[in-house]
Amino acid sequence: MTAPLPLSFAKILVCQLRQIGDVLLATPSVELLRRRYPEAEIHFFTEKKCAPMLANNPHLAKVFALDKKELSSLRKELAYYRSVAREGYDLVVDFQQLPRIRWVVAFSRARVRLSYDAPWYTRWLYTHSVPMRGGYAAMSKASVLAPLGIEWNGERPRIYLSKVERAWAAHFFQQHGIGDGHTVVTIDPTHRRATRRWPVGHWAGLIDLAAEARPDLRFVVLVGPGEEEVAAELKARVRHGGNLVVPARLLSLRELAAVIDAAALHAGNCSAPRHIAVAVDTPSLTVLGSTSDAWTFPAAEHEAVKACLDCQPCNENVCPKGTDECLTGLSPTTVAERLLERLP
Template sequence: MHSLLVIVTRQIGDVLLTTPLIHAARHRWPDAAIDVLGFEGTLEMLRGNPDVRELIATPPRLGFAGGLRLMRRLWRRYDLALVAEASDRAHLMGAVASRHRAGLVPPAGGSSGLKKRLLDHAVVVAGDLGEVHVVQEKLALLAPWQELAPPARLVAPPSQPLPAPLARQLAPGYVVVHTPSMWPYKQWPLEHFRTLLGLLAAAGRQVVLTGGPSAGDRAAIGAMQGAAPAPLLVDAGLLDFGQLAGLLRGAALYIGPDTSVSHLAAACEVPVLAIFGPTHPQRWAPWPALPREQVVHWQRRASVQSVGQVTLMQAELPCAPCGKAGCEDHRMSGTECLPAIRPERVAQEALRILAHSRHPRAGGDPEHARSA
């Protein structure tokens, strides 16, 4: 294979979770040109990725004319297309780009049968109640060309310098906390976050808040004002992914919900404390940084569980995780499981992790932070 196209037409977190597939393809074909096709605004996570030659960004809605232009651009340009999404559009682009294709397909129904017939190798997706992590699912696309299991390694963007005003505020041992979620059913209550920030500050830890430019993100960060004394509470402002990666790599701990930034923190190999509600961890837990010979296995339900440097917390409710979009199963739904994860529990686990961190507490010994 001299040229490959990886197709991942979903959100930012999904793009990052495709980097083990891209890296494994580079490992299998060291001299191949690997391009990635995805939606505009989602591929910046791959900017500077050494495994990728070109990023091909397309609008979520192409229209007839836009679709024709893209098909002309892709037509039989590649030796192999790896379709890392099960959507009709992703498979159409794969069929246009190469005669040889491996792709993810739904288990049954709709166009599943047609997709299977068009592929050299089909991987049936497990679905949100399955036990196969999406990283492993995507890696299975390479099975016909791999004698051994490929390395499962997330590749984060290279670090970029932080804005000088932010860099001057950072104290040793700071903790990065990401309070916003894109959808209500993934949102840990903001009052819980406020309590958590106060407990971390009381233990002598500086908290750095991250978020994007959207009104929802800015509101979630603004709601944290006054939760801790000013020197111990810093708004990182708007960072690109390279700067965010640099901020994460310098942190003693990252705390956040089921969001793309949590996956990025895991890729940066920083200790991660993830707060999960209805989302199934066996499918979507942040992927830890482990040696190749170690197996990543998450339990479906556990109050607290750790794999590598990633710790995941869930509610002690019999319905969690349900694998649905909240209790009402739509994106704007609320949940009962996330409020049930008390901030005192999260703070206790965070301080336990920090007690073993290589980063000292600002102005003191990390062991003191544990006792606090």
């Protein structure tokens, strides 16, 4: 039997190490915790690569950005986890149950250590746990907070951009010849998993079809570290090169978010930029392969398009049929029609 929950907490730690999109999907829970405990000091434990998603968040007093490169030994790791735990939390919320988080939970000695149902061998770490609800991913995370009397009511992920960051995006557009007469669409043609990556040739076909229908369109390509070749291939395949903008350098996560914020629409695969679009109130169109609809924010301005095969969603990283037909069979014409319908 779990212990009764205290009525208030002075210091709260929220734990979600990765990935970038998942950290962003935890921000509604941070907002809900702030609303439930307005006087509490809320901290967040994540990985360094994900920390930019939490910058300027008014609900957070502190972000621990774990840099795995600096933790070169078990001794250094344990010392770091102890330093986080020594903050004196009385509530720790674990959304991921990774080993690094478990160390912090164990060292924290918090009165309440809350998570989703854990396997038997780590169940002792948590004072309270609940089954995680299915559905939209941010809602599923927030369902862990049910023992605190907290419910998700449509709160969306949030990125808090500064005036300087928005001004940078306007300057970026100017540098790349994008003016008031253009309509900007950001494009994310990448994903590390083949079953979630619409073919580059299909993205090129989509851009050409849309550009022929709307010459005012400018497509800004967004890629991450190690994905530069995808942008180069897309540029080589597109016939209407004047409608395509490939940044001269990799954008930081905050810069990428500012560009999406300034766009009329974001289109891409099921990866972090689609969640960034939700977080900055930019409509989105996502091509789904093996992924389920659980990652799609439930609102009309955020649409997922898929081939609607009987095998979807399989949620596999390798196509069980060996064909990737849920992606290769989804034509650029179909997606272009949906994209054009969503544009102002």
